Amino acid sequence: MRAYTYIERGKFELLDKPKPELEDPRDAIVRVTLGSICTSDLHIKHGSVPRAVPGVTVGHEMVGIVERVGPAVTSTKPGDRVTVNVETFCGECFFCKRGYVNNCADPVGGWALGCRIDGGQAEYMRVPHADQGLNRIPDTVGDEQALFVGDILATGFWAARISEIAEEDTVLIIGAGPTGICTLLCVMLRHPKRIIVCEKSPERIRFVQEHYPEVLVCGPEECRHFVSRHSDHGGADRVLEVAGADDTFRLAWECARPHAVVTVVALYDRPQTLPLPDMYGKNLTFKTGGVDGCDCAEILRLIEQGRIDTVPLITHRFPLSRIDEAYRLFENRQDGVIKVAIECGK
Numbered sequence: 001m002r003a004y005t006y007i008e009r010g011k012f013e014l015l016d017k018p019k020p021e022l023e024d025p026r027d028a029i030v031r032v033t034l035g036s037i038c039t040s041d042l043h044i045k046h047g048s049v050p051r052a053v054p055g056v057t058v059g060h061e062m063v064g065i066v067e068r069v070g071p072a073v074t075s076t077k078p079g080d081r082v083t084v085n086v087e088t089f090c091g092e093c094f095f096c097k098r099g100y101v102n103n104c105a106d107p108v109g110g111w112a113l114g115c116r117i118d119g120g121q122a123e124y125m126r127v128p129h130a131d132q133g134l135n136r137i138p139d140t141v142g143d144e145q146a147l148f149v150g151d152i153l154a155t156g157f158w159a160a161r162i163s164e165i166a167e168e169d170t171v172l173i174i175g176a177g178p179t180g181i182c183t184l185l186c187v188m189l190r191h192p193k194r195i196i197v198c199e200k201s202p203e204r205i206r207f208v209q210e211h212y213p214e215v216l217v218c219g220p221e222e223c224r225h226f227v228s229r230h231s232d233h234g235g236a237d238r239v240l241e242v243a244g245a246d247d248t249f250r251l252a253w254e255c256a257r258p259h260a261v262v263t264v265v266a267l268y269d270r271p272q273t274l275p276l277p278d279m280y281g282k283n284l285t286f287k288t289g290g291v292d293g294c295d296c297a298e299i300l301r302l303i304e305q306g307r308i309d310t311v312p313l314i315t316h317r318f319p320l321s322r323i324d325e326a327y328r329l330f331e332n333r334q335d336g337v338i339k340v341a342i343e344c345g346k
C-alpha cells in the first residue's frame with residue numbers, strides 16, 4: 001500500500017509499504033477513506049518535533065472504514081465508518097479516568113499516530129486502543145463532515161470547554177486558521193454575549209466575515225483598543241490564544257480583563273515569557289494545551305444535529321497519489337487554502 005512517510009528533516013515521500021497487521025487484541029485496522037494535512041505535520045517535516053521517528057507514516061486527521069478488529073475490541077466492527085482520534089489512550093490509567101487523555105500513561109499514549117507510530121496519510125492504518133481511538137460516524141454524516149472531529153475540532157471543543165464561558169462573556173479568539181475557526185464554532189455553541197476574532201490575514205478575515213457575520217473581527221494592531229471598546233469590563237472575559245505567533249501570547253493576556261481566563265491552545269515554536277511583574281494585580285488564570293480529545297462522540301452528535309459544520313474549511317481536494325502537491329499548496333498557503341482533503345483510496 002502507499003504511505004506518505006517522514007524520511008528525514010525536510011523530506012516526506014509516498015512509499016510502498018506492507019499493509020499494517022493487528023499487533024494487539026485491542027487494535028483495529030482501518031481503511032482510510034479521507035485524510036487531511038495539519039500544521040503539526042509541517043512541524044514534523046521541518047524537524048521541530050523531536051519525538052517524530054524517521055520512517056513513520058505521517059497523518060493524524062482521518063476517517064475511514066474498519067477493516068478488521070482484534071478480539072478485545074467491542075465498540076466498532078468491520079464495515080463501520082469511523083473517525084480516528086489523534087490521541088491514543090487506554091481509558092484506564094489515572095489520567096484517562098479523569099479525562100486527561102493527552103497524558104495517558106500507556107507507552108503509546110498521547111499524540112503517537114503519524115508521529116511515533118504509523119499514521120493515516122496512507123491507504124490503511126493500525127489504530128491501537130481502538131475502543132477509545134475510534135468513533136462510529138452517524139449514517140447521515142458524510143466523511144467530509146467528520147474529517148476534523150479527531151484533531152482540530154476536538155481541539156476547538158476542548159478549548160471552549162475548559163475556558164468556562166458564560167452567556168454574559170466577551171470572548172476573544174486570537175487566530176482564525178483552521179484550529180481557530182474550529183475553536184470559534186465551539187465557542188459559538190456556548191452563546192457568549194460577544195465573540196471577537198483577531199486575525200492578521202485579509203483572506204482569513206474575509207472567510208470569518210463571510211461565514212460568521214455575527215462575529216466581530218479585528219487585526220492584531222488595533223486588537224487591544226478594539227477589545228476594550230467592545231467589552232463590558234475593560235477587556236475580554238475569556239481569551240483563547242490559537243495563533244501561536246511571536247507576539248500573540250502577550251496580546252492574549254494584555255487583552256484580558258482582571259480575573260479573566262486565558263486559554264493557550266497554540267503550539268509555539270519558541271519559548272514565551274510570562275512577565276509576572278507586568279501582570280501583577282490582574283489575577284489571571286492561565287490554561288495551557290494540548291487537547292484532551294475525548295469528546296468525539298459528542299462532537300459527532302452535534303454535527304449530526306447540524307450545530308457544527310466544518311465542511312467550508314475544506315477548500316481543496318487531492319488524491320493520495322498527488323499528496324506532494326497538496327503539501328506544497330498547504331505549506332505555502334497558496335490559492336486561499338484553509339484545509340485540504342486527501343482521498344486515500346485514489
Ligand SMILES: [Zn+2]
Pocket residue numbers: 038039040041060061086151152
Ligand atoms: Zn493536528
Ligand SMILES: [Zn+2]
Pocket residue numbers: 089090091092093094095096097103104105106109
Ligand atoms: Zn490512559
